[in-house]
Amino acid sequence: MHNVLNEKQREAVYTDAGPLLVFAGAGSGKTRVITHKIARMIFEHNVSPYRIMALTFTNKAAREMVERIENLVHVSAKGMWIGTFHSQCARILRREKVYGGVFTIYDTDDQKKLLKNILADLGLGDSKRFSPNDVQHRISSLKNRLITPVMFRDAVTNTFDELFVRIYAEYERRLSASQALDFDDLIFRVIELFKGNNEVCEKYQENILYLLVDEYQDTNLAQYELIKILASRHRNITVVGDDDQAIYSWRGADIRNILEFEKTFPDAHIVRLEQNYRSTKTILDASNSLIRRNKERKEKSLWTENEGGEKVDLVYVVDERDEAAYIARQAQGSDGPGTAVFYRTNAQSRSLEEAFRNNGIPYVIVGGLRFYERKEIKDVLAYLRLIVNPADDISLERIINVPRRGIGEKTMDELRRYARENNQVLFQAVQNYGRLTGLTQRERDAVAGFKNRFEDFQAYPRDDLKRFVSDIVRDSGYLQFLEQSSEEGVAERLENVGELITAVQEYCDRTPEATLEGFLEEVSLITDIDTLADNGGSHVTLMTLHSSKGLEFDRVFVTGVEEGLLPLIRDNDENDTEEERRLMYVGMTRARKKLCLIHAAFRSRYGSSSQAVPSSFLDEISSECLRKIDNTGGRFRELASASGGSAYGAGHKRHPGEVIPLFENFSQVESTYRKGQKIYHPIWGPGMILSVSGFNENMKAEIKFQNASIKKVMVKYARLEFVGDE
DNA sequence: CCCGTCGGTTTTTTT
């Protein structure tokens, strides 16, 4: 790493006043710019740390920023408003006593549970047209665009939307009855607060002398509005981002926020950081050649003074097992630290984990089932959440009968009925158990038992939080319930609960005024990537391409570089190839010294295997950067890639974007695939079709092979050969 | 009310 700021970095750091947009290419030292800028404000301009706000997307990025600032100025960064959009907004809402300063933050899982209840109550429980998933997604994207149910109602044109708006409105009503906010609310509510209360709004506007925003390309409309409001008084706003690394449009991020920053702030100064300090010249050239294909981007090109380095390996493997074995072999040969493996979907991690475990290679996996989303953790947290906020119906429903207390669905229905009719929350209904007329004595006793037990919990002293939590885990019977569970993985679950209690202790140790509320808030806004140690340990790190943004490793493997997987193609909504290309670009530019791209001849998805086509992205990378390695032993002729010829030179030229029909005539195909047909599969050898399902390109065949294994394959990809009867 | 089994669905990405 260089020790002095380069000319462009200086320009960004020394632009003291007014709006500033920094295009910061991958590895160009953007965190360096932000931290130096903040340090300079404090030192050169004597700005109080309290008047600086820096917003990030992950806690990890925020923490890194704090550490680096403290290293620069040797002054505690405490008191600075540095944190994620969500955590800073939660902080504002608590300060301003929204819901009296006591509210619960619902995660996606909680949202879906709530929506499921609502759908059931509206008689849409098993409607095909409304699934909790879809509805959650729609609501989230409306909130991202600051659209309330009332606003949306005006735009309704059909009965489907009419019904949807009823669900949305009811969702809002119940959230508020439970004193709960979802992730999107945290930002939305701050904006509402500011718009509805001039005094409060001006207080923050006046206070924030400098506003800095990291990863600006990932902001959505709500975040953009928030930034605009916060910066409007002093107009000292610095946004740092890279349109080439925008990979969250599906979550409402709007790339126009960065592309059109100059429209919002016409006097904006613009600085481009294009010198890359991270990667070898070869890796950078390869990445540049790929991203250049995108149309919707600001023209720029990264350069470096680093050495050329090794070529980028393009490895052809048989299938995911072979892929994992190849990586395991490579990882073994090197000295561990600084190796990462990326994949497009979490499901791909399974085969990798297996290979690493079998080869005794230590690995750390980021993402997937996150710690705080594990069932046992959510159960314990639900107890704590309900203690803090008894109005939290979702948490009550979660634990009232865990462990079993004889409170089943029938009893719950009665509780819900009573609560609804009396306009109360579920916990109040529990407290009024004597008036639950629809219950037997035995059922009423069960409810009373829970009430008494729980009211005890509420009265436990909270001066020692760790003690408090472990007492509740024990006295609720949850610990015993776990221990006696017949399910697999009991040990791991107990361990997780233990880890949670440790987390409470750690929270207390580093927080001056530790409260249960504070712990819960921190926990609900944390993600796995936040807890990732700075890849110092001698392990391989596994994660999705999305999670990799902002990180760097000496050696990077990008797996599954195949058409349909990267770029990922799903069958329903529109696919965004440019965003997929950016995702690939993000992955590639994480590598410092060595980059390895892998694609397989066969890939299983949803449990069945099919033939894979090399990603069209591979054709777009300058071939002089690549070294091709065939790890299949030449057993498989490679399929032509989707956009033009094979990466290995085989196959015929096709036009970009042209879809390759693997079979020109499907009706002919269908007629030949039938039960009893003997076939030959290039991998698994001879076999016989047991059954056929689906049509045309969706047709699947279940095949029994000679080695007695039964597999389901997509006919379109499987390249089966017919074996005639003798 | 509890527990086991079956069938359908799932996997894109996350604050």
Place this chain on the structure above:
DNA sequence: AACCGACGGG
């Protein structure tokens, strides 16, 4: 292949 919810017997 794995997870979830619906269903039915104990």
